[in-house]
Amino acid sequence: MQSFAWASRNELGPSGVSVTALLPGSPGTEFSLERVGHDTMIGSGPKDDLAPVAEQGIDALLAGDDPALGGWLPSRLIGAVSAVAPDGVGAVRPRLRAKPGTALRHG
Secondary structure (H helix, E strand, O other): OHHHHHHHHHHHHHHOOOOOOEEOOOEOOHHHHHHHOOOOHHHHOOOEOHHHHHHHHHHHHHHOOOOEEOOOHHHHHHHHHHHHOOHHHHHHHHHHHOOOOOOOOOO
């Protein structure tokens, strides 16, 4: 998605259209839970509140920033590190956190 957003921004920019990719971390939505499952570290861990993430995305869009790293501070820090790490390194963490059977056990 991020590559698509960059290509769209490059192609549409001259016509005055602004494109911002919002990278929200782990949003607390049913879609997110269905995608990664409840028995994963991502599914069982803390979720980003949707209202602040949406506000961060709108602020970034209005400022012309791309990408917009949304969510709580750890999500944004992980996104910032992933932006400078080689693609292979950035892909390992989400894959491991989405692996079935890695759910955080509470209590």
